[in-house]
Structure formats: structure tokens, C-alpha cells
Amino acid sequence: MWYGPNLQRSYKYMMFASKMPSLRIDKSDLKCKNGCDYFGNPQWQGYCSKCHREQMQRQRKAEKESSATLPKPEQKKTDRGLKITSHSSFSKFEEKRLRQSETLKKANLLKFSVFKKSSTDDHDHSAEKRLPEFKIPAMVNEGMKSDFRMKFSQLSPSMDRDARVFVHSFIMDVIKCANVLTVDELSERVQRQYQRFMRHMDTSSHFTNVDSDTKELLMDFVEKHAMTYLHELPSVVFSPTGTDDERLDRAMSERIQQLSWVGEKHLECKLDRSNAECRQLLYKAISELLGMDSALSPGGKLSRVRRACRHVLRLCSHAAPASADDLLPALIFTVLKANPPRLVSNINFVTRFCNAQRLMTGEGGYYFTNLCCAVSFIENLTAESLNMDKKEFDSYMAMPASIGGSSWAAALSLCGAAREAQEQREGAAQVLAQAQQLQARADSLAANALSFEEQIAKKVQDVLAKTPLEIKPRRELPRFGKFKEINTAALIDLGSNNDTEEPKATAKQPQPQATTTQLTEPVYTATDSVEITHKQPDTSVIVQPSDEPKLNILGFEVIERESPSKSPQNWDLKKTGSTELLTPSPLGFTPFDSRSIDELMTPDEFVTDHLPPGLSNINYDIDLSDFSGDNSIAEDAPKTENKDPFSPDGLRKTVPFDPFAPQTSKDYAVLESFDEFSFVHKNQETDPFEVVHRGNNPFSPVEMRADLENDPFTPQKKSTSILDDNDSPTSACLLPSPLLPQSSKKST
């Protein structure tokens, strides 16, 4: 609670007056308790520093004298060997245990001295010197981290950090002070540290939302981890140097052995030794008490004691709930039978370094107090306290062991062994469980790996099934190569080419429809004828290498001979013409344009010739109608339809597309689609500025005019057109006039 730490923490001191701090403080309270004129200090139990030192010395002396009533260890040591032989098996076991613990401690000491062997001074000074390089193993930190996460998963990591920082500073502080201060001072310091952490939790902003219960748990957590680590360091907090704890441990152990004849009837506790259940409970209590030594933190020890006492209580409460009148004798009996190793050290450790607040209140504190009482009782046990004759008591004490060696003793000695066996078994079970867990995990991992593999395999299979590896080569692309081959291979492959091409041609037809809305109808007819006639250009191609200009020339030549043969190109070009309208400006298309214009020429030629550039679209209709007048009316209608939407679309589209991005994807797609039919185009595209091409097309100038008409706003085209214009007059005169009417007629 809010009690100051100025309490003596040895259970022995509890017998003497220890003053609680009160709220009212007057001047006399501040003075040294001894009455000298100096001011006292609560850290020094209210004495001034000088008197405190004197007092402490006196107390220590008194303590030694009081414990002198116990048999002296030196005295005992001489006849120990003799005793061991005469002891019952139980006491032998205890002897062994004691020796084990001693050797353990010695080993620890050795380890510790090795650890700090850099300094060669004697114990106390060397400890001081080694401090600077002393470091807390990271294991402590890691352990705390994981433990915190497990216990307080809902708390923020800042608290975790706080706790760890506190524990770190706490441990360092204790280690630093361990050899400078006396145990009681150290205990005070530890208690103040606890209070400091408590205050920190109260004041810090991290902990504002934490309720008091959690705070206490946190307090326990901190205490546990700090003390668990410190406990392992020999002679720091557990039976520290400068105390008689170890000697007292031995003395107590001897004393208990001596008193092994004390039975339940001496203590007037109601135990039913014939009752198996009762005995079972006693064994449990004993094993818990024995386990106290193996618990490392004060909290752990305390909980062991609590469990032991609960067993004892159950042992006592047959009919009515047991009260303290039953508990204490039974507990004394249990302690006598258990003879827990290092009992005094353990008790002192808890009284000194357990959080005082918990020790003074709560159930654990109560049972621990009872244990202290029991120990105190055993220490001061006399004939009167057992209500027996002094002589009888003395005689018992003189020839101990064998008298108590009843079935109880045997059973209890077994109990100790059984407990150890059980510990081993538990350990083994734990290891086994861990191994099994590990095995299970390994299995699951293997299974996972397998299933993963299968899944992957299945997925791969699925994917393969869905999309067979045999990827259809884009036939157009390879065909270019093929064509060459075909060119060499001559007609055999043509049929197959046709087969592949035909669907594509039909497939592509919708595209032009989409782009140039009504163009398709005449085109359809054209394509039909084209597909039939298409072979012819192919064959013609076979004859010629893939160069575009030549093709064109050839095409034209062919056209001159046969109108249908040219019609496929016408068709293609028409489409391209429409796309050209879409993308008038770019130079890249100019060769293409020229081509398209070639086809466009058919209707436009005359128009372009006669009309100024900007008006071409409007004039188209009229011109076409004029042309249609020459031909059949039926044919005219579709044509007009074609051109009407065509030209405005082109214009509309050109305006947005124009500016400076010549190669828009749409156009490209269209172009590519056309490329399928005429591979030569591709080449042209790749080298857009080929002059040769224009030169090859003597008719292009006219086409370029068409271009001019189509996109009047693009200067580049103008320039090209200008270039072309030079050629234009002749070409305009020569070619289009005969060609186009024919083609149109033929296409129909």
C-alpha cells in the first residue's frame, strides 16, 4: 500500500518493533530514535547514520547469539559422517539434497568467479570492479519481451519497453549495490525500486488507461523477471554475502532432522495417518514445499507456499472448515517432514525482495506468514511448546532419527524421491510433448510442401490445358517469311494461304466497318472478289520480291491488265485511305497514304483534280453521283453512302488526333490489320520517308492532293504533297482515269 519501505525484512525482525510511518510527523519523529540530537532517517530505521550503524552491529550480534541456540554447524560437521550412517533413508535423502544444493552453489560461485576473473581482488572488491563490463544477457530481455506479449497482449509496446527498461535498470542497480550495502539496505533499495515503478505507472502517460489490477500484474511481472535473473547470481540476493543465511540453512536442516521424531500427536494436529487420501495430500504439500527452492522469483516461491498451505488446509478440514488453529500445527508438521532445502534462505529472500505490498496483504502473504511462524516455532521449539516433559524432550533430542523412523518417515522419504521422479517425469513428458509437437509440425510442413507441389502442378496443368503450349503463331507475321518461301515454293502453298487468309479477311472486314462506317458494303463485294483474285496478286508477288514500290507497280500493271486483280489492293487501300483521313499528319504514314490515295483515287481523282482541297468532302457526294451517273445507279448508292460518313468521320477524327501524335494506336491497329493483307505496307511503315516509294508511284502526287484535301491543316503533308505535286500532273493525267472506273465496275 502506501507504507514506507522502512521495515525490517527479515522474518526475525518482525518479532521486534518496526514502526509504520504515520501521517502525522512531529519534530521528535525526525530526530534520531536513539535520542542523540542528530536527525534520523527512515532509511536507517529512524536512527541517525551513526546510531544506525551501531544498532545494526548490535542486531547482527544479537542475531548470531540467538541462532547460537541452534546447534553450531562446526560442531555438527564433526559427527556428520557418523550421523549419515545412522539416519533413516529419508534423512539420507535430505542430506544428499542439501549437499547437492551446496555443491550447486559452489559451482555457481566458481562460475561467477570465472566470470569476473579479470579482477583478482577479494570477493567484495572484485565485484565492484567488474561492474563496468557487466552486462545483462540479452536472454533476459528477450524472455521478458515474449512473456509480455503472451501475458499482456492487449497492452501497448510502450509499456513493454517501460517494463524492460525498468527491469534493466533495476538489475543493474541491485548488482551495483549488492556489495556495497548490507542486505537490509539492499532490501530497502529494492522496495524503493518497486515503489518507483508503481509511481511511474501512476504518473506516466503510457499507463493512464490501465486499471489497477493490470498494474499489479505488471508489477508482479517486473518483479518476477528482475528477481528471476538476480536469483541465479549467487550471493547477490539469494543468501547474500554478509549474511548467515547459508549457515542458518544448514542449521535449520540439521534442526529439522533432529526433530524428525516429532509426530502429529506432539503438535496436536488432527491427522489421520491411516487415511490414504490424507497422506496423499500431505505428500502433495511436501512436494510443493520442496519445490519452493526451485522457484526462482519471490512470487513463484510465494505461490508454491500458497499451494502447499492449501493442501495442508484441506488436510485439516475433515468436517469443519479448517481455521488457523488447525493450519499452523499441520503446517509445522509438514515442514518438519519435508525439511525443504535452503529454507531460511528462501524465506529471507522472499521477505527481503518480494514486493512488500503483496507480502503484507493477500492470501499468499498470509500463508507465507504462517510458514514464517512455523519456521520460527521449529527454531524455538522447546519441551514446553510441545507440552512434554523436559527430560523426555532431551532424550528424544539426544537420540534422534531412529525414533521417528516409523512408516511415516519411510513413506515421507519415499515421497521426496517420488517427487523428484515426478519432476523428472514431468520434464520428460514436456520434452516428449515438445518433440511430438515438433514432429507434428514437421509432418504438417512436409504435407504442406507436398500439397503445395501438387497444387502448383495442378495449376500448371490447368493453365496448360486452358492455353496449350502450342501457341498459334501469328500467321501474318510468319507469313511474311512464308511468303518468301512461298514465293520460292510457288503455288503449292497458296491454297493453304488462302484458307488462312480468308477467315482473317472476313474477320477484318468488320473492323473497317467500325472505322469507316459504310465503306464496307462495296468493300464486301470487293473483298469477295479480292479473295478470289487475291491469289493472283500473291502469285504476282511470288514473282516479285516483297518490295512495296514494285508491288505497286506490279499491282498497277496487273490492274491495267485486269481490274479485279487490283481490286484487293484497292480495297485495302480504301480502308487505309479512311484511316489516313484519321491520321493525316504523320510522316510515317505518308507512304501508306500515298497508297491509300491510290485507291481513293478511283472515285476522287476527278474530284481532287477539279476541286480545291478543303471542299473535297462535300464535293465527294456530288462527284460520286456524277460518276454514278456514268455507271449503274444501284452501284452509286452504296458508294455515296460510303463516302458521306467517311469523310466527315475522318475530319472529326483527324482534328483530335492530329496535333503531334501521328501514330495512334487505333490507326496502327487498323494499319496492321491491313498489313495482314499487304505485307509490303509494313515495310513502308518502317521506312516512312522512302522517296523511292513516291517515285515508284507516279500517281501518288494525285493521291497526295487527295491527302491535301483530306487534311488541309497539316503542313507536313503539304510539303509532301508539294513534293508529290511535281509528279502529280503526269500521274493524275495518266493513271487514275482509266483505272478507277474499271475497278469500281469490276468490284461490283
Added chain:
Amino acid sequence: MSRCDIKVVLLGSEHVGKTSLVLRYVNCRFNADIPYQNTVGAAFCAKTVRAGDKDFNIGIWDTAGSERYEAMTKIYYRGAHAAIICYEPSSVASWNRLRHWLQELRTVEEDCKVYLCGTKKDLLDSGYVSREVSQDIVATYSQGLCGHFLTSSKTGENVDELFQKIADDCAADLKLMKEVEDLRVQLAKDEAAYRVKNNNYCIC
């Protein structure tokens, strides 16, 4: 929760009725609330009491009354907020031992509130036993103590009143302590804030 806000030590010679008192108090009204009490025994009992506007957990420490353990009872006092010394009005012996504890408490635990409790009131009332300890003596002794109650564990008379009084007194005390503590905490906070502020301004 095994933690307690108030530690009450129960003193008294054997067979005076300490355990019955505790059992009566803990089990009569809130039987269901404390399940483990019945199984574990009455040596240590905890009960939540409402005092003022707050709940307090009272931990009642039973002690062994036998005279042979008398020397050890001091260990139990330590840090106790209140002590109930029981005596039997019909037994002078129990009263004599009470005087011993009273003396001891005064010297060892000055801050511990001491309550006297005469037990087995029902027997006294029914005339089954006669009063041996005169009320005058009791009155003189209870001067300067926190209270004197005559209780009957059988009927439950005055039992709750006794513990309620303890709870109230301790609560008031604790409240005061708490206020002082809070003030201290506040001071510490202020100081920390001040230091932080100072640090901000003064880098030297």
C-alpha cells in the same frame, strides 16, 4: 484476486469463536460470491465490502489462538490495518490474554486499529452462561480503541456491523492516505513536467 486493500488480523485465545466469526461474516450473506472459502478453510478469508462509494477487499487473517504460538502472533500483525481481539465475556482467561495482545499491539503496530469483540452473545443473552468480565473493565479498556462489539456468530448479530465499521474506518483512513498519495503523485507529475519544461528552455 488474492489481493486485499485492508488487512484485518483476528486475535483471541482458543475456542473463543474467531473462526466462527469469520465464517459467519464471510458466508452468511454472499455465499455464492466466495466459492473457494468452503473448500479451503477459514484461515484466510477475503470479502468485498462497500464502504463509502468504493469497494474494498477485506482480507481476514485468522491466527492460531493456542498459547504455544503466542510468540509468533507478532508476525501476523505486521502491516495490519485493523485487529479484532476476541474474548468471551464468560471467560476471564480469554480476557486476560486479550490484555496481553492489546499491550503488544500498542507497542508493535501503533497504526493498527483495534476492535474488541465479545463473542457468543447469544449464550449470554439466553442466560446459558453468566458474564464474568465486567462491563466496566471492558469500557475502560475500550477507551482509545476503535470500537467494542458484542457479537453472536450463531445469530449473526452485530457481525456485519463490526466488519462494516472496520471497513468504514479503514476506508476513511485509506482515503486520506490515498489523497496524500495522490497529492504526492501530482507533485511528482508537476515536477516532472516542470523539469521537462526547464529542459526545453535551458540547454546549458
